[in-house]
Structures are given as C-alpha cells and as structure tokens.
Amino acid sequence: MTYFSGFSVPFLLKLSLISISLQVPTSLQFPQENPIITDFDVSAQTRITRGDDHGSDVEWCYQNATCGETTWPSTCLTGKAQSPINFPPLEKTTCTIKNFPRTSYNSQKFSLESNGKSLVIKLLDKTKQQRIHFQWQEQNASYNFNSIHMHWGGNNSVGSEHSIDSKRFAIEMHLIHVRADFKTLPDALSFGKKNALAVLGILFEVDPNLKEKQNENLQPIVKNIHEITHSGVVKNLEEKLNLQAFMKGNHAYHYMGSLTTPSCNEAVAWLVWQKPIKISSLDLDALRTVKNTMGEPLMNNFRSTQKTNERKITLCEIKAGKVKDNVGNKPTQEELMAHSKL
Numbered sequence: 001m002t003y004f005s006g007f008s009v010p011f012l013l014k015l016s017l018i019s020i021s022l023q024v025p026t027s028l029q030f031p032q033e034n035p036i037i038t039d040f041d042v043s044a045q046t047r048i049t050r051g052d053d054h055g056s057d058v059e060w061c062y063q064n065a066t067c068g069e070t071t072w073p074s075t076c077l078t079g080k081a082q083s084p085i086n087f088p089p090l091e092k093t094t095c096t097i098k099n100f101p102r103t104s105y106n107s108q109k110f111s112l113e114s115n116g117k118s119l120v121i122k123l124l125d126k127t128k129q130q131r132i133h134f135q136w137q138e139q140n141a142s143y144n145f146n147s148i149h150m151h152w153g154g155n156n157s158v159g160s161e162h163s164i165d166s167k168r169f170a171i172e173m174h175l176i177h178v179r180a181d182f183k184t185l186p187d188a189l190s191f192g193k194k195n196a197l198a199v200l201g202i203l204f205e206v207d208p209n210l211k212e213k214q215n216e217n218l219q220p221i222v223k224n225i226h227e228i229t230h231s232g233v234v235k236n237l238e239e240k241l242n243l244q245a246f247m248k249g250n251h252a253y254h255y256m257g258s259l260t261t262p263s264c265n266e267a268v269a270w271l272v273w274q275k276p277i278k279i280s281s282l283d284l285d286a287l288r289t290v291k292n293t294m295g296e297p298l299m300n301n302f303r304s305t306q307k308t309n310e311r312k313i314t315l316c317e318i319k320a321g322k323v324k325d326n327v328g329n330k331p332t333q334e335e336l337m338a339h340s341k342l
C-alpha cells in the first residue's frame with residue numbers, strides 16, 4: 001500500500017528532474033456530485049520527501065543508494081509494524097470477514113495514470129450510493145474504496161511486495177480503502193489509528209503455459225497502457241473493469257502493518273488474497289512500458305519484506321454478501337459505540 005503525492009504542482013517543482021507536467025489535479029476530474037477522495041488530497045498535508053528529514057531535496061525511490069529504502073525517513077526505518085512481510089503457509093482460517101461485497105468490485109469507467117512510482121487506477125463511476133464499501137466487524141470499522149495501484153518487477157520472479165512462504169510473485173495490486181468515519185485519507189492517517197486504512201492485496205504470477213494467452217480480465221488495463229505515454233498523463237476509459245475476477249478463492253492473509261512507501265504510516269489493516277492470479281509474460285511486458293518521472297520504464301517498484309516482530313498473522317475466510325443500500329460512507333451505530341470505547 002502506498003499513497004503518492006501524485007501531481008501536485010509543488011511536488012513536481014520539487015522533483016526538478018521532471019520537465020513534463022501536463023496534468024490537472026486528478027481530483028478535479030471527478031464529477032461534482034461524486035467527491036471521491038484521491039491521493040492528491042493527501043499530498044498537500046502529508047507530503048513527505050527525504051528533504052523533510054534529511055535537509056536534502058531528493059525524492060524517495062527504490063533500489064538506489066542515494067534515495068532507496070535504506071534512506072527512507074523515520075518510521076520506515078524505526079517502525080516495528082512495517083509492511084510488506086513474508087506470510088507463513090497457513091491453511092486453517094482463524095478469522096472471518098462477513099458480507100464482503102465482492103460483486104461490487106467492478107467498474108464501467110475508470111482512469112489509468114502513472115505517477116512516476118506506480119500505475120494508478122481510479123474508478124470514476126462510483127457515486128456515493130454505489131461506492132464500494134465493506135464492514136469489517138473484527139476491526140469495528142467500515143471502509144470505503146479509494147483507489148488502486150500496482151507493484152511489479154523487472155523480471156517475472158520478483159515484483160510483489162508480500163511473499164508467501166518466501167515465494168515472491170510478479171505483480172501485487174493494492175486496493176486502498178479508507179475507514180468510513182474519516183472524510184479523507186489524510187484525516188484517517190493523521191488520527192493515528194492502526195486500522196485507518198484497509199488494503200486488499202492481490203498477487204499475480206506468470207503461468208508459462210499461457211504463452212500468448214493473456215489474462216482477459218487484465219486486458220482493460222494492459223491494452224490501454226500505451227496511452228500512458230509518460231508520468232502525469234491520465235487516460236479516462238469507458239470499459240468494463242472486473243476486479244472481482246482477481247479475488248479468487250475465499251482466503252486472505254491478515255495482519256496489521258503500514259504503507260509500503262514513505263511515510264510508512266503504521267495504519268493499515270492488510271488483507272492479502274492467498275490465491276495468485278495467473279497471467280502471461282505478455283501482460284507483464286505491457287506493464288513494464290509504464291514510464292517513471294524520468295521517462296524510463298518503471299519496474300521493480302516494490303519494497304523488500306520487513307520484520308514481522310510480534311505481529312499476529314492470520315488467514316481469514318472471506319464470506320460473500322450484498323452491499324447494503326445507502327450505507328454511504330457513514331459508520332454504523334455499533335461501530336460508533338465500539339469506537340467511542342477505544
């Protein structure tokens with residue numbers, strides 16, 4: 001899970017290497033009646049660069065001695081509940097997510113963009129009533145879907161952030177959700193709750209048998225990637241995107257962790273689907289044409305696994321259920337009660 005400072009003008013100025021800045025803030029592109037919270041909203045308030053901590057003007061990055069992981073700020077290095085981690089090969093479920101609205105994870109209108117660090121996907125057809133929303137009883141919380149981004153490798157044996165029994169996967173997709181009693185993602189983070197966000201992780205692996213046969217559910221993304229000619233370009237698409245198809249089986253690893261990019265806030269209730277999705281090499285080739293802020297192919301945008309420390313890792317059963325009508329973004333009375341006791 002990451003959130004990126006995206007396309008704010010100060011951010012772009014800070015990155016003096018960037019010469020192209022064609023984009024209006026993505027948050028302005030949503031219909032008025034549909035004020036979806038975007039990562040962009042976060043940037044002004046909680047933008048963290050290495051400059052804030054080190055007096056240097058270098059943005060964080062992956063795999064580079066001057067701005068890579070070992071130089072990331074504060075919590076990233078000192079935190080005891082960091083993400084990602086390696087999962088043990090669990091088989092027995094010891095928790096349950098009831099009424100998970102899997103079928104609502106689809107869209108007819110979405111956007112693709114590269115923010116230089118990842119490929120970001122936003123669903124543009126989710127009005128307040130249709131907003132993807134789920135209740136997580138164990139967390140005493142409801143969550144609203146926010147946005148999606150992906151991590152991938154330079155070759156097919158790396159790319160995911162989490163691993164299972166030390167096995168790494170080719171892609172990890174993150175579906176970010178914000179606790180429903182907070183208006184914005186930065187509000188949720190600044191409140192300092194360990195479960196301010198819920199992130200659903202989905203793992204993808206290359207099936208050599210697929211050869212030319214690509215994953216059809218990934219095609220709405222893959223076949224339009226060439227439109228993302230450089231970091232900052234946003235492409236709006238009116239096509240069906242079936243995210244539900246990526247939620248295979250009924251099991252997901254759960255633990256409490258952090259954002260996987262600076263500022264590494266320890267505020268994420270993680271749910272990583274146990275079953276990986278099969279893709280072909282061709283699908284990955286497309287992803288690797290996404291450009292970073294310097295116009296180079298973006299890849300290996302994953303953080304290495306962190307110490308589990310004393311954290312509990314469980315395997316949860318995800319039970320199907322309907323989205324309640326008009327749940328909107330309000331917490332239930334029960335949740336309010338539970339929160340007031342915290």
Ligand SMILES: *[C@@H]1O[C@H](CO)[C@@H](O)[C@H](O)[C@H]1NC(C)=O
Pocket residue numbers: 058064065066067
């Ligand atoms: C690391 O980042 C610095 C600053 O952005 C850049 O000048 C340098 O070329 C990068 N090194 C590598 C090996 O990518």
Ligand SMILES: *[C@@H]1O[C@H](CO)[C@@H](O)[C@H](O)[C@H]1NC(C)=O
Pocket residue numbers: 138139140337338341342
């Ligand atoms: C949820 O609420 C119950 C009852 O107030 C409490 O015992 C429990 O610790 C809470 N769980 C979390 C994760 O906050």
Ligand SMILES: *[C@@H]1O[C@H](CO)[C@@H](O)[C@H](O)[C@H]1NC(C)=O
Pocket residue numbers: 153154155156157158300
């Ligand atoms: C894949 O990339 C990783 C990270 O760059 C590297 O360590 C590994 O050796 C590569 N594996 C293969 C099979 O090329």
